[in-house]
Amino acid sequence: MTASPATLATQNDTIDPAEDDGDGFIALTAPDMSGAEVEMLSRVLTSGELGDGRMARAFETAFAAYVGRAHAVAVSSGTIAALLVMKAYGIGPGDEVLCSPFGWHQAQHAVALSGATPVLVDIDYWQHSINPEKAATLITPATKAILAANPNGHPAHWDELTALAKDHGLILIEDSTEAIGSTYKGRMVGGFGDASFFDFSEPGVLLAGDGGMIVTDDRDLAHRLRYLRRREVEHRNTVVITRTLPWQVGLSNLNAALGLVQLKRLPEILARRNRVIGWYDAAMASFEGIKPPYRGAGAEIVNPMLYCVHLGTRFTASGRKAIIEDLDGQDIDASDFGQPLHTQQYYQERGASRSACPVCTKTADRVLALPLHHAITEDQVAFIVETLKDATINTGAGAAIYL
Numbered sequence: 001m002t003a004s005p006a007t008l009a010t011q012n013d014t015i016d017p018a019e020d021d022g023d024g025f026i027a028l029t030a031p032d033m034s035g036a037e038v039e040m041l042s043r044v045l046t047s048g049e050l051g052d053g054r055m056a057r058a059f060e061t062a063f064a065a066y067v068g069r070a071h072a073v074a075v076s077s078g079t080i081a082a083l084l085v086m087k088a089y090g091i092g093p094g095d096e097v098l099c100s101p102f103g104w105h106q107a108q109h110a111v112a113l114s115g116a117t118p119v120l121v122d123i124d125y126w127q128h129s130i131n132p133e134k135a136a137t138l139i140t141p142a143t144k145a146i147l148a149a150n151p152n153g154h155p156a157h158w159d160e161l162t163a164l165a166k167d168h169g170l171i172l173i174e175d176s177t178e179a180i181g182s183t184y185k186g187r188m189v190g191g192f193g194d195a196s197f198f199d200f201s202e203p204g205v206l207l208a209g210d211g212g213m214i215v216t217d218d219r220d221l222a223h224r225l226r227y228l229r230r231r232e233v234e235h236r237n238t239v240v241i242t243r244t245l246p247w248q249v250g251l252s253n254l255n256a257a258l259g260l261v262q263l264k265r266l267p268e269i270l271a272r273r274n275r276v277i278g279w280y281d282a283a284m285a286s287f288e289g290i291k292p293p294y295r296g297a298g299a300e301i302v303n304p305m306l307y308c309v310h311l312g313t314r315f316t317a318s319g320r321k322a323i324i325e326d327l328d329g330q331d332i333d334a335s336d337f338g339q340p341l342h343t344q345q346y347y348q349e350r351g352a353s354r355s356a357c358p359v360c361t362k363t364a365d366r367v368l369a370l371p372l373h374h375a376i377t378e379d380q381v382a383f384i385v386e387t388l389k390d391a392t393i394n395t396g397a398g399a400a401i402y403l
Contacts, residue, residue: 072214086116146172207259
C-alpha cells in the first residue's frame with residue numbers, strides 16, 4: 001500500500017458530525033475527522049490487506065518518535081495495554097500494585113485482571129493524580145509496581161513518583177490513557193514510566209475508533225510485549241515462542257491508519273480544542289467564586305479530554321446529578337467522571353471502602369465534565385456556562401463552583 005499519511009493529512013476539510021444533528025444538541029465529545037482520514041481508510045479498505053500489520057508498524061514508529069521513546073507496541077485498547085505490561089513484567093497473583101481509584105477509562109482494572117492485588121491510593125484534591133506521600137505509606141514487601149495516571153490530561157507528580165519507585169526498587173508504569181501532548185517540566189507525558197501506555201477511544205484527543213499504544217525504552221520489554229500481543233504467521237511453526245501464550249490483541253490496519261493520520265493532524269486538533277478551552281475560561285471568569293483552571297507545579301501544557309469543573313463543598317453527588325439533568329433539559333450533554341474503583345462492587349467485595357480514599361470520594365462526587373471538542377462554537381460555550389449558572393442556583397447551592 002502506497003498511501004502517504006503526511007500528504008493526506010494536509011487536507012483540512014474537516015467533517016463535523018454535529019452539523020448532521022440539526023437539533024441544537026451539544027454533545028459531550030465528537031471526533032475531529034477530516035477528508036484525510038476518510039481517504040486513508042478508503043485506501044486501506046481497497047488494498048485488500050487489513051491485518052498484515054504494515055499500518056500498525058508505521059503508526060508505532062511515528063508514535064514512538066512523537067513521545068520520544070525508543071519502542072512502541074500497538075494494541076487493541078488502553079486497558080489491554082496495561083494488562084500486557086503487567087504480564088510482560090511478570091506481575092500476577094501474590095503481587096501488589098499501587099494505583100489510583102480515579103479516572104475515566106479506568107485502565108487500573110488491568111491490575112485485578114492480571115491476578116495481582118490493586119492497592120488503591122488516595123489522590124491529590126485539585127489535580128486528581130495519585131498522592132506520592134500516601135503511596136509511600138502503602139508500600140509493602142509484596143509491592144511490585146506503581147501505576148500512576150495523568151488524569152484528564154494533567155501530568156502526575158512525576159518527580160516524586162520516580163524517586164519513590166527508584167528508592168523502593170519498584171516498576172513505574174505510566175497510564176496516559178487520558179493525556180497526550182501534555183508536558184511536565186519540559187518532558188511530554190508518556191516519557192516517565194518504565195513503560196507507558198495510551199488509549200485512542202472517545203472522549204480522547206487522538207482517536208482511532210479504538211486502540212492503545214505501549215511505549216518504552218526497554219528493548220527486551222518491547223520484544224516480550226510483541227509476543228504477548230499476538231502470534232504472527234511466521235511464529236506458528238516455532239516451538240520456543242509458543243512457550244508464551246498470545247492474547248491476539250493487535251491493532252488492525254484500519255485503526256492504525258486512522259491513528260496515523262490523527263497523529264499527523266494532532267497540532268491542528270489540539271489548536272481547535274484549545275480555542276474552545278479559551279472560550280470556556282473567559283466565560284467562567286464571570287462565574288462568582290470561580291478559580292482559574294488548576295495547573296499543578298511543573299505542569300506546563302495540559303491537554304484535557306473534557307472541560308471539567310469542580311463543584312464547591314456545598315454540593316453533593318445528588319446536587320451534581322440535578323445539574324446534569326438541568327443541562328440535559330437544555331440539550332447539553334454533561335457527565336460525572338465515573339465511579340471510583342473503591343465504590344464499585346467488585347472492589348468493595350475485596351475490602352475496598354469509601355473511607356480508605358476520602359479525597360477521591362469527595363472529588364468524584366463534585367467533578368462535572370462539560371462538552372469539549374472542535375465543533376463547539378463560542379456562542380454554545382456561553383450558553384453552556386449560563387445554563388450551568390442557572391442550574392447551580394436551581395439546586396439551592398448558589399454559584400459555588402471551582403475549577
